Amino acid sequence: MRHDDLPAWSARAAAWIRDYHAGLRDRPVRAQVRPGELLSALPRAAPEAAEPPEEIFADFERLIPGALTHWQHPRFFAYFPANAAPASILAEQLIAGIGAQGMLWQTSPAATELEQAMIGWLVRATGMPEGWTGTIHDSATVATLCAVLTMREKALGFEGLTEGLSGAPRLRLYASAQTHSSVDKAARLSGIGQANLVKVPTRDDLSMDPAALEAAIEADLAAGYTPCGVVFCAGGTAVGAFDDIAACLPVARAHGLPTHVDAAWAGSALVCPEFRPLMAGAEECDSLVFNPHKWMGAQFDCAVQLLRDPTDQVRTLGLRPDYLQTPGESAVTDFNEWTVPLGRRMRALKLWFVLRAYGLEGVRARLRDHVAWTARLCEALRAEPGIEIVTEPRLSLFSFALAEGDAATEALLTRINAEGRVYLTQTRHAGRFVIRFTCGTWDCTEADVMVVRDVLRASRP
Ligand SMILES: *Cc1c(COP(=O)(O)O)cnc(C)c1O
Numbered sequence: 001m002r003h004d005d006l007p008a009w010s011a012r013a014a015a016w017i018r019d020y021h022a023g024l025r026d027r028p029v030r031a032q033v034r035p036g037e038l039l040s041a042l043p044r045a046a047p048e049a050a051e052p053p054e055e056i057f058a059d060f061e062r063l064i065p066g067a068l069t070h071w072q073h074p075r076f077f078a079y080f081p082a083n084a085a086p087a088s089i090l091a092e093q094l095i096a097g098i099g100a101q102g103m104l105w106q107t108s109p110a111a112t113e114l115e116q117a118m119i120g121w122l123v124r125a126t127g128m129p130e131g132w133t134g135t136i137h138d139s140a141t142v143a144t145l146c147a148v149l150t151m152r153e154k155a156l157g158f159e160g161l162t163e164g165l166s167g168a169p170r171l172r173l174y175a176s177a178q179t180h181s182s183v184d185k186a187a188r189l190s191g192i193g194q195a196n197l198v199k200v201p202t203r204d205d206l207s208m209d210p211a212a213l214e215a216a217i218e219a220d221l222a223a224g225y226t227p228c229g230v231v232f233c234a235g236g237t238a239v240g241a242f243d244d245i246a247a248c249l250p251v252a253r254a255h256g257l258p259t260h261v262d263a264a265w266a267g268s269a270l271v272c273p274e275f276r277p278l279m280a281g282a283e284e285c286d287s288l289v290f291n292p293h294k295w296m297g298a299q300f301d302c303a304v305q306l307l308r309d310p311t312d313q314v315r316t317l318g319l320r321p322d323y324l325q326t327p328g329e330s331a332v333t334d335f336n337e338w339t340v341p342l343g344r345r346m347r348a349l350k351l352w353f354v355l356r357a358y359g360l361e362g363v364r365a366r367l368r369d370h371v372a373w374t375a376r377l378c379e380a381l382r383a384e385p386g387i388e389i390v391t392e393p394r395l396s397l398f399s400f401a402l403a404e405g406d407a408a409t410e411a412l413l414t415r416i417n418a419e420g421r422v423y424l425t426q427t428r429h430a431g432r433f434v435i436r437f438t439c440g441t442w443d444c445t446e447a448d449v450m451v452v453r454d455v456l457r458a459s460r461p
Helices: 003-022 037-041 053-063 086-098 109-125 140-155 181-189 210-222 245-254 266-271 273-279 311-317 348-382 406-419 446-459
Strands: 133-137 171-176 197-200 226-233 259-262 287-290 303-307 387-394 397-402 425-429 432-438
Touching (some): 109 133, 109 303, 133 140, 140 171, 140 181, 140 259, 140 287, 140 311, 171 181, 181 197, 210 226, 210 245, 245 259, 266 287, 266 348, 348 387, 348 446, 397 406, 406 432
Parallel strands (some): 171 197, 171 226, 226 259, 259 287
Antiparallel strands (some): 387 397, 397 432, 425 432
């Protein structure tokens, strides 16, 4: 395949993508294959000789779609969504064609400066304070790891980087039990250690208890530990818990602790002023991550970390060997110094295309619809005999269960997902097996959401 062959094949791929999206409602949402099925249909070794594109494409059509779980399916209600709006698909194609490496300003000034511009757009769109800056990572996990590494180094006077952690004070990190496992992973990978991630008790509304945070920090100080930071949960993955950041922040402040907000899913909702009170206080924290790839239309991957001041993070993660210096340009931003990997994709192009193609009003309208439809479905399920709403809607997420108990609820979920019209996943809440509902794919409609009730009725014995 040569460059001259690309226009025809790209057109064919684009038509395929259009038809794929148009036909999604006719496919079961979740892959209905058995483990190993695709693997055994593929050759064990790469071909020695070049194969014609026609054959490659034919095998793609024959083998791959049937083994996919369709994340862009309008009735994908599992996990959290991973959007792929058409404008973002187009941007991805251009990013792939350009193949730029945005590790330094000079390795592609457009990558760095478009990223700076998009961060500025998002700071303003989310109502965060002027002067905040930020960067685009691949994932919220990496953004949170960067924030936690920075907390560690601040607490160690930036000596952990060179001296290692043996013999260093024992650090303590604080988060609620509702936070995502990426915070546990950050505690593990940063060398702080899982055992030093203190899961602060929550109040009845599942938010971190500020008094318990204060008590935990005081107890740790008395025991000779060194508190290093607090991670707040803004839209927990299990059932959408929100910490009362404004209530907890004075505690963190009083102890001089840096703060990071994990709003991977819910952060996109900051573009709607009416949803901002859920995350009030986030604008006073030091760092916040949200994934436009979850709920703002941008194709995976696109995780935005907003920062009050990048100095400490760059001091923690920046490293400039001779071969990465830019002669004569000391004032430019080299975004690799804000994150873990050196190489960086040009993700900002997706945000540029998406935010312009739909406008902030287009993004807001979708989010508002998703939240309204979720509330409507929740009321419809509440009216079904034997169904209990276990956690009330938080934005576009609620959970429910059968009154008969865990085994019946689990069996119900299995039947729902085998039926194929919708896909839902589970979590445990207060010791109970519950089914989560969340919506947010780009092409989802109210009718798609209400199909959950039909499938539920059809799936009950
Ligand atoms: C999805 C999610 C994450 C992890 O996101 P990745 O970008 O896949 O690493 C972290 N925290 C919350 C609250 C999430 O919803």
